[in-house]
Amino acid sequence: MTWHHRRDLALARAAEAGCSALLITHPVNVRYLCGFDGSAGALLITPDRVVLATDGRYVQQAGIQATDCEVVQTRDYSAALLDIARSAHLSTVGCEGDHVSWNQHARMSELGVDVVATSGLIESLRMVKDSQELDYIRQACSLTESALQATLDAVRVGITERELARIFSSAAMDLGADGLAFDPIIAIGENAAIPHHAPGERALIHGDVVLCDVGASVGGYCADLSRTVVLGSPSPDLIHIHDVVSRAQSAAMAGLAPGVAASDIDQLARDVIAAAGFADKFIHGTGHGLGLEIHEPPLLGASSAGTLGEHFVVTIEPGIYLPGVGGVRIEDTVLVTSNGYESLTTGTRELVEISV
Template identity: 40%
Template structure:
């Protein structure tokens, strides 16, 4: 099915071959999870070029592909030989991934007229998840939630952000994660105003906000979750800011569905935060799609005109960030349906005092 969709896109682009190098795209089309391989897809052939280290693995993981052993030297020369031998006249390449030196090598060997730059040729297919992919993302999200719940007892005054991150990441691996999808964000106190405040040596203090943004990877697919807690006791202002963000997120979850643009989806939450007087302190988009990569398109953003479609899996993560004071973000990962969403996130989000 994936190769069929790929060939449809190739036909639309009027190319008779496509070189796929980006690791997530390579895995999506072939199933191969190793670190060194290139794909060449034509209208009637699917080839995976790799070296001695990965022949056995590729043979097992990519049964729909003919495995071609690279004889050594540059990893691009086998592609040149295959393309020349098949007499392909127009070959697409991932213009947003192939580096300049690689393009020059192919151009000099094949001729510029053969190479057709195509951005997002596979990513466009990856946007709509099938049920098996949604189930893998759900599992990644479940592992993330369980790990966070097991880490919460550690969060107390005198414990460093790094120690919290280590505990959380260790629990993810114990619960079956391949790895984390990104550097874990643990931002406490005034640092919680940093949207991407990765864990530091700062010690948690009484009265701190603690924002935790984390995500496990399970069988290649990413989870993404953010919760903000208060240590000790919450002030009235902390509760007010938290309630605004929670109200904004709930409005977005209620409004999100297939057929709206990313701009409209973003506005569900942004309008509430702006009307509360904090629009300038919500400086990022409401969300992004997730899958094999932690950040995929389309986005929920004031600048996004793409239409959100059923089968997309997307984050909903409004926030308010006040420099010198702190911040709040609440994030769920959801699967979009024709009439709304299925929330893949179940962990509580009412303000929790630790």
């Protein structure tokens, strides 16, 4: 899909919302619509013009990346672009209500243009991945799995969470990632009961569980992968909990298909965990969309609205967390296909026992 086609779809959605133009200020959405990945700028899309506003630090980059856009150098991106809209007599300009503060919107409204808030307009387009996006995500997933294996190969008594996180980060970059999708989550022992634990100086001892939640990015697109391993032989309780989580993930994956409610996928996983007596230990949603951002629509939770569509990419990541003891999470990045799903992360989901 070309930048031009994406912008045409965006304008069509804007027209449905009563807008004759769009002001895009969220950096990820600017990138999605024109290719510019600088951290400062905004994009105006009208039926006749596409104008990218940025400051002097990024003008050259904008000219290289956003080749089919006019580039305007300014420090006041929104004001400059809304002045263009006003001069073109555009009646109503849609702004990104989810990414514009109250004060920013108030200031925009003083610039002589009718500015109305839209919600999720570009994000809804981003949920459907094209072939180039899927290629980047596949590469990111493959690279993430290789970097995780390099990390697990380094597991030994005495190594710390922080050291393992550094090993993953270094391996991912060495393998060709253009960045990390998020800071690695490496949780040892009792810390594995904290879903988003920040790696610290907890050192590994025999019998510890290690929860790894990691992801690299390629072409700006993210991967997300969680595996739970144990140093030495696992306890019967750990084997049982891992089996419950594995069955919950399998049930959720089996339910994936276009038209299925996002909340139904969450319920499939939750039912398995509840039946095993751990309902109150599954303390987050079953998954989320990902792409240019690590967390993006759709969310797969109990209160999630909407349905899945073909070419959506989501995670399936049920977990059980026992405070003071540890936890288990199994997560894969999955593509929704016309008749089900394809897992883009393909490594073993078994409870891996690492020899000491």
